[in-house]
Amino acid sequence: MSTSKLMLNAPGDALTAALVDMPSPSGSEGRLADAIEHALRQVEHLSVDRDGDAVVARTTLNRTERIILAGHLDTVPPADNLPARRDGDRLYGCGSSDMKAGIAVMLRLAAAVSEPVRDVTYLFYDNEETDAARNGLGRLGRTHREWLAADLALLMEPTANRVEAGCQGTLRVLVVVPGRRAHSARNWLGDNAIHNAGQVLERLAGYQARQVVIDGCTYREGLSAVRIEGGVSGNVVPDRCTVMVNYRFAPDRDEAAALAHVQQVLAPFECVLTDSAPGALPGLSAPAASEFVRTVGDEAVAKLGWTDVARFTTLGVPALNYGPGDPNVAHTRDEYVDTFRIGECERILRGYLSSRG
Numbered sequence: 001m002s003t004s005k006l007m008l009n010a011p012g013d014a015l016t017a018a019l020v021d022m023p024s025p026s027g028s029e030g031r032l033a034d035a036i037e038h039a040l041r042q043v044e045h046l047s048v049d050r051d052g053d054a055v056v057a058r059t060t061l062n063r064t065e066r067i068i069l070a071g072h073l074d075t076v077p078p079a080d081n082l083p084a085r086r087d088g089d090r091l092y093g094c095g096s097s098d099m100k101a102g103i104a105v106m107l108r109l110a111a112a113v114s115e116p117v118r119d120v121t122y123l124f125y126d127n128e129e130t131d132a133a134r135n136g137l138g139r140l141g142r143t144h145r146e147w148l149a150a151d152l153a154l155l156m157e158p159t160a161n162r163v164e165a166g167c168q169g170t171l172r173v174l175v176v177v178p179g180r181r182a183h184s185a186r187n188w189l190g191d192n193a194i195h196n197a198g199q200v201l202e203r204l205a206g207y208q209a210r211q212v213v214i215d216g217c218t219y220r221e222g223l224s225a226v227r228i229e230g231g232v233s234g235n236v237v238p239d240r241c242t243v244m245v246n247y248r249f250a251p252d253r254d255e256a257a258a259l260a261h262v263q264q265v266l267a268p269f270e271c272v273l274t275d276s277a278p279g280a281l282p283g284l285s286a287p288a289a290s291e292f293v294r295t296v297g298d299e300a301v302a303k304l305g306w307t308d309v310a311r312f313t314t315l316g317v318p319a320l321n322y323g324p325g326d327p328n329v330a331h332t333r334d335e336y337v338d339t340f341r342i343g344e345c346e347r348i349l350r351g352y353l354s355s356r357g
Contacts, residue, residue, distance in 0.1 A: 006039040008111035012104050012342040013091055019100040020084040020093035026074040026130035029053040033073060036124055039107065045114040046122075049147065053126035054136040056147050057110055059119050065288055066119040066149065067353070068317070070137070070308070071103045071156040072128030079333040092336040097325030101337040102156025105324060105346045109353065116353040118288075121150060128308060132277065137308050141315055152288035153312040154349075157303075158325025158337075161345050163296050164303040165217050165320055167310055168248045169279030171258055172226075173271040175200050181232065181239035190237035194230045197241045200269060201225060204245065207265065212250035215282040217302035219250035223265065244274070248305075251279030280310040286318035295352045296322070 006018060024032040033053040040048050046057040053073065075095035084093035091101075103124065110122045125136030132138065140147055157164070177197045182190025209221045223245065230241030245266070249258040255276045263271050283289055284300055293300050303309070303321050312319035324345035329335050 006035050006107065008039050008043070008107050012101075012108060012346055013339040015104040015107060016091055016096060016101045016337065016342060017084040017086075017093070019103055020082070020091075020096050023078060023082060024073050024075055024095070025077045026127050026134070029073040029126040033124070033126065036073070036107065040110060040122075043111050046110060051140060051144060052136065054140055055124045056140075057122040059116060061115070061119055063117065063119040065151045066121060067288065068121045068123055068148065068150040068153040068312075069106050069109070069156065069349070070123040070125065070153055071099050071106055071323075072136070072308075073103065073124055073126055074129050075100070076129050076331050081333055081335060089339050090336045091339055092334065094335060096337045097158045097327075097335050098330035099156050099158055099323055099325055101325050101342050102158070102323035102345070105342060105349065106156060108346055109349055113350060113353050117356055118353060120353060121147065123147075132275070135308070135311075137311050141311060145315070148312070148315055148317065150317050152286060152292065153309070153317050153319040154292070155307055155309050155312070155319060155321050156323035157307050157321040158323050158327045158330050159321050160326050161296075161322070161324055161341050161348070162298060163293050163300040163320055163322050165215065165282035165284055165300040166219075166251050166280045167303040167307045167321070168219060168221070168305060169251060169253065169255060169258055169277060169310070170246065170248055170306045171255060171262070171276035172244060172246050172274045173259070173262055174274055175243040175245055175266055176270040176272065177230075177241040177243065179237070179239045179241070182237040184235045184237055187237050190239070193238045193241035197228060197230065197243055200243050200266060203265060210250060212252055214250070214252060214302075215284045217282050217300060219302045220304065221250055222248045223262065249279065251281045254278060277306055278310055278314070279306070280313040280319065283313065283318035283320070289318050289320055291356070292320065292352055296348055
């Protein structure tokens with residue numbers, strides 16, 4: 001298969017391999033977006049628009065419901081794991097799990113399902129695996145909000161074909177630990193900030209994380225040190241140390257409440273907020289969402305992590321995570337997708353789009 005042309009009727013595993021072989025690390029999605037746009041413009045039942053490296057294709061059949069199938073085109077930087085390779089029932093390669101297998105499913109459905117019982121918007125967007133300010137879905141929410149109107153969004157995040165509902169919120173703070181500088185030969189004249197940081201680390205090590213059940217989904221929180229920095233010179237007692245702390249919080253807390261909780265746990269140390277993003281409630285009570293869960297035939301579980309379902313939720317669109325990749329191998333050197341899951345995912349989504357339960 002040519003890397004400049006995508007054959008949308010190719011088997012799902014072959015199409016996934018072709019997508020993997022078009023490298024698209026964040027900020028370099030243009031070639032892949034070009035190929036997807038070209039392929040979709042050949043499909044007569046779709047209208048196609050583009051914004052930067054985001055491609056949006058839609059059916060317009062005046063159905064009573066509209067569903068969004070959304071997937072990001074970018075990957076993390078390759079780790080000597082290109083081109084794609086097969087080993088039995090596994091397809092290896094950068095982005096195979098997160099989320100080019102999901103993109104392949106979307107493309108095959110976009111080409112093949114010409115008369116869905118629900119109108120469908122197929123949304124392929126850029127810059128998910130990088131700074132939030134560059135996120136293509138966020139950009140579309142600001143510039144083309146009407147493209148994102150729907151009764152339900154299904155985000156093709158790797159979930160091994162299990163419905164993962166909502167997502168955790170996340171925030172990071174820089175905990176500032178003070179001290180007093182001195183010559184290390186006369187260390188008793190100073191107050192070692194790195195030593196003082198042990199108090200912060202002890203609190204984090206002993207932290208008892210909440211487990212919150214919402215709509216039958218259990219969200220387990222986590223408060224973790226992810227970086228520590230300090231020191232002036234090899235012969236100086238440091239007067240400052242910082243510990244970066246990441247808090248993953250259940251979606252029943254908003255960002256302000258989450259920050260207040262972290263400050264309470266780590267008081268009296270100063271906590272400087274560096275970034276945060278809200279979580280998303282499961283949204284399983286939405287009719288389209290509950291029907292999709294019934295179609296899959298398994299109970300939904302909590303999404304442990306942050307995904308763009310939070311962006312959809314902020315826009316008032318119920319959203320679920322569902323895709324063929326395995327979240328446990330995403331971003332790894334040995335990233336792969338089980339090829340049978342690609343077909344299984346397509347079968348379930350095709351049934352959901354083609355009939356009502």
